[in-house]
Amino acid sequence: MRLRPIFWTGTTCTRASIRPQWSFRRQLMTLAIETSCDDTSVAIVEKKVENGRAVAQLHFHKKVTANNAEYQGVHPLVSLRSHQENLADLVSEAISHLPPKTASRDHDFEHGGLEAQRPEAVLDVTKKRLPDFVSVTRGPGMRSNLFTGLDTAKGLAVAWQAHALTPRLVSALEPSATPTLEPDFPFLSVLASGGHTLLIQSASLNDHHLLGTTNDIAVGEYLDKVARILLPTELLQSTRSTMYGALLEKFAFEGNASQTVDSQKSKSTCNTGSAPRTSTFSSATASSSQQYLDSSSHDYTWYKVPPNHEEALKTAMTKWGWAFNQPLVTAHCGLKVNDIELSFSGLLTAVERVIGYQTDPVTRKRTKIERTLDEISLEEKKHIAREAMRAAFEHVAYRVVLALRSLASDPAPRSVVLAGGVAANSFLRHILASTLCARGFSHINLYFPPPSFCTDNAAMIAWTGIEMFEAGHTDTLSIRAIRKWPLNQLLDPVVDG
Structure with missing residues (x-):
């Protein structure tokens, strides 16, 4: 009986241990677990x-989200209890979906993996193919x-003897995918979530450089806080989810924003003369940023990319006398800011003041007269929601432009990937695509994972595990969890505590 070492991978992975080469394998399968925050998710992904x-x-692929609605945010103990209550059931359900054996036992042993490491008597018990490794x-x-x-x-690895690559998973899932996984390295990643807003240069599978981030709050946290102070109480209480940013989008654009955009990529030339629109289409048929804009079920024809900062100030002004301007455009001395860093706390303060105080529409100055949410008309509330998103999303899009300019010869990224929970926001996608077209980057490929792959999910962990495993990275059973994991320590993390 040929036995092989135990294989498993913790995502993101530590430095590879010694193991056989797997380049000849025609297929690999992994069971993946994701429990980093309030989502309990399990997936089984096979690469052929x-x-x-x-x-x-x-x-x-299934996910259970903890019910944190009572706290209007993620409560650590509630989320932990949800993991403890649901993870075992999800794993059990996942195991029932393992594919049946199709190869002979000799074939299984020849190709290794967890299947090859089980005692012969145990192999006779199950009719299922076991994963080649476990990802977590x-x-x-x-x-x-x-x-x-x-x-x-x-525990699974012992019993069986055994988030930035999401778009490459989506590419492989496409039935008419091209022979090479997309996007090709190098590419620029924009991670927009409740905990992070990062601009990352991805040069290879494990070579990622942080170009810019927030010094205060993330864009997802900003949207959640705007939603909590602006949306009607009954609307906030109508959902078990704490994804209030999604509620804000739905509120701002009524029924249109509730329609998900399931597009995954767009590329080639951009005709800035046509009206911007966005829509649902498969990545196999999309060809350009303009096609993404022209194909949308979301009508954002009212939005135009301002040609300069002065014009942006004019178009941002509303009939109520208030305006939300893009952060960090100019310094106090009036000079243009070309830093890639992001900031959303000042914008949040501006939104809070517009909601909490009356503005004189003639002088366009905020008064000292306080007002309640009930005193604000529905029309103005919707404009506040839209403008709060617009200013934040223009801020992100402009930083992407600055990043692309700074990497013009490094070599220059050929693609921009938008990932994270906020990436599901169709208005953000539209503003990013429109800005790239207007600023001379129509040749840049855009990758938008389906909304179901934007938030924490085990499918992306599974695919990352497969790519890391194929590259030679595995972990021992002695590894521990890491609360903070800098990008420059992907392969050699410092375990805190």
Whole structure:
């Protein structure tokens, strides 16, 4: 009986341990677990090579989100309890979706993996193919929550003897995908979530450089806070989810914003003369940023990219006398800011003041007269929601332009990937695509993962695990969770605590 070492991977992975080469494998399958925050997610993903191209098959993918509605935010203990209550059931359900055995036992042993390491008597018990390895989120995240998933993964690895690559998973899932996974390195990643707003240069699978981030709050936290102070109480209480940014989008654009955009990429030339629109289409048929803009079910024809800062100040002014301007455009001395850093706390303060105090529409100055939310008309509330998003999203889009300019010869990224929970916002997608077109970057490919892959999910952990495993990175059973994980320590993280 040929036995092989135990294989498993904690995502993001530590330096590779010694193991056999897997480049000859025609297929790999992993069970993945994600418990970094309030989502408990399990997935089974298989990667095959068919007709010279990589193809991903999602055998199982399910997520349970903790009910944090009472706290209007993520409560660590509530989220931990949800992981403890739901993870075992999800793993059990996932196991039932493992594909049946199709190869002989000799074939299984020949190709290794967890299947090859089980005792012969145990192999006769099950009719299922076992994963080749287990993938799990090791960090960053809430440490107790991470340990719940990490310890479960270790248990599975023993019993069986065993987030920035999401768009490459989506590319492999496409039925008519090209032979090479997309996007190709190098590319620029924009991670927009409740905990992070990052601009990352991805040069290779494990070579990522942080170009810019926030010094205060993330864009997702900003949107959530705007929603909590602006939206009617009954609307906030009508959902178990704490994704208030999604509620803000729905409120701002009525029924249109509730329609999800399931597009994944757009590329080639941009005709700035046509009216911007966005819509649902498959990445296999999309070809340009302009096509993304022209194909939308969301009508944003009213939005135009301002040609300069002065024009932006004019167009931002509303009939109520208030305006939200893009942060960090000019310094106190009046000079243009070309730093890639982001900031949303000042914009949040501006929104709070517009909601809390009356503005004189003639003088366009804020008065000292306080007002309640009930005193604000529905029309003005919707404008506040739209303008609060517009200013923040223009800020992100302009930083992407600055990043692309700074990387013009480094070599220059060929693609921009938008990921994270806020990436599901169709208005953000529209503003980013429109800004790139207006600023001379129509040749840049845009990748927008489907909304279901924007938030924390085990499918992206599974795919990252597969790519890291193929590159030679595995972990021992002694690894621990990491609360904070800097990009420059991907392969050699410092374990805190």
